[in-house]
Amino acid sequence: MYSDKSKNRNRLSIFKLLSLFTFIILMGFTANIYLNSRYRLLTTSFYNKFNNYEFSDAKSTLDNKILTIKRNKLNNDLTYYFTDIVNKICISLSNNTITSNDAIDILNEIKDYNLLNSSLDKLISAIDENNNITSNNEIEEIDDLSIKTNDNSSLNYNEDNYLNLGISAFNSKDYENAIKYFNLVSKDSLNDYKIAQDYITDYEENYKEYLLESIDELVANKYYTKAINILSNYNSKLLTNDEITEIENKINSIKLFREEYSGEDSEYTSNAILQEITPSNINGLSIASKTSYLVYLNLAKQTTYVYEGSNNNWNLVKEFICSTGLEGKETPKGIFSVTDRGEWFYAEEFQQGAKYWVQFMGDYLFHSLPFDETQSTILDYTLGTPSSHGCIRLNVEDAKWFYDNIDNDTKIIIN
Known part of the structure; x- marks a missing residue:
């Protein structure tokens, strides 16, 4: 009898611990939803003001x-925002x-936020210097960002200032x-111009990698629309047909991310798809598929x-040991959908x-x-192993079972 009571107490203790653990997890998710919501409201208010x-x-x-808690994210967001403003000012x-x-x-x-480097000081100094020169003189001509006055004085914003802004960006x-900044560096500054052209050449030769990077x-910070806009404006002259296909597939993948994020319980779902999915947690993640499989x-x-x-309402029906991409040829992470299939390639x-290949993005099968x-x-x-x-x-x-059963439009999550 003593043994039975001891077992009952042990079971009760385990139950309490599990209940506490579950409560802590739910409180964590709830707090995260609240923090993200407040963060967006505060930063949107800041941008508007x-x-x-x-x-x-x-x-x-x-x-x-709340912004103190998310300081690193805030600094990254403000850096993007201020860099864009500096470009528009120029x-x-x-x-x-x-x-x-x-x-x-x-x-x-912008300088008061201490996020952009010393190139901002140089730009301010250059504009201020030109302002003093032209305070009593009418500006007659603006050509290639070089402001010229009637006493032949000029200020070239496209020298050291643009090089440093370009490197910072x-x-x-x-x-x-x-x-954009590198293309504004003046040919008159031979050394700066050469450095800028080296950056441009490197960028064009590795365009796809830089574009995706x-x-x-x-995407990590959930700026899906901005990411899609950047990818959608790709320079087709710098990409092969296969690379264009890869970029288009990447756009579709990000659109699926955005769909997940903007749907019902978006904060919860967006965070959930970044963590490990298991049979015990999948039915609390609000993940949908357009077919009966996920x-x-x-x-x-x-x-x-x-x-x-x-x-x-998902049930695990199959578990396949597999092999993914080697280092340098990694299988892409993200949310995808099945698009095509074939018996042999x-x-x-x-x-x-x-x-029995089943396609989910470009050449990835x-x-x-x-x-x-x-x-x-x-x-x-x-x-x-990869x-x-x-x-x-x-x-x-x-592979044969996968080919026979996983229909097009089935959602694929890889992380």
Whole structure:
């Protein structure tokens, strides 16, 4: 009898611990939803006030404990915002649609936030110097951001200032504005011009990688629309047809992220898809699929899980050991949908093919272990560890089941 009472007490203790653990998790999710909501309201208020020249009110908006908690994210967001404003000010100066005094006032406000580097001081100094020169003289001409006066004095904003602004933007992965700055560096400054051209050449030669890299942080911070806009304005002259397809597929993938984020219980779902999905938590994540199946690939475990059901009513029906991309050829992370399928393909480049392929993004597929050209000999039996060129390899039998059952539009989540 004593033993039974002891067991009952132990069961009760375990139940209490589980209940407490569950309560803590739910409180954490609830707090995160609240923090993200308040963060968006506060930063939106800041942007609106700053855009309306209400600088004092804008700054007081940031004096909030919630923003202190999210300080790193706030600094990143403000850096993007202020870099864009500096670029617009430079363009406005070139178009003579803003006075030097107004430009300096705005730049000094930005300077107070200590987020942009010393190039901002140089730009302010250059504008101020030109303002003193032209205070008693009418500006006659503006040409290539060089403000010329009737006494032949001039200020070239496109010398050291633009080079430093370009380097600052480049290092912040704001490649679009960086290239704009580099293109404004004057040929008269031979050394600066050469440095700027080297950056431009490197950017053009590695355009796809820089383009994708520029949106990674935006996606991580849930700026899906801005990321889509950047990708959608790609320079087709710098991309091959295959790379264009990859970019288009990436855009579609981000649109799915945005769809998840903007849907019902968006904060909860958006955070949920970034964590490990398990049979015990999947039905609390509000994840939907356009078919009766949902596929989740855990990269760390090199395992593909297939769920059947519907939103918040999923049941695990298949669990496949798999093999994903090697280092440098990693399988992409994100939310995707099945788009096509086929029974066989052969890649001359790798001298191998595979059976029962199912496409989810560009050239990325689920498929069987690799075969030789005769379709009879398996060339690599590796599973459970990365070994592919980016696709997901499955046992032949598993690939056949996947091919037969996972319809187009089935949601694929990889993390």
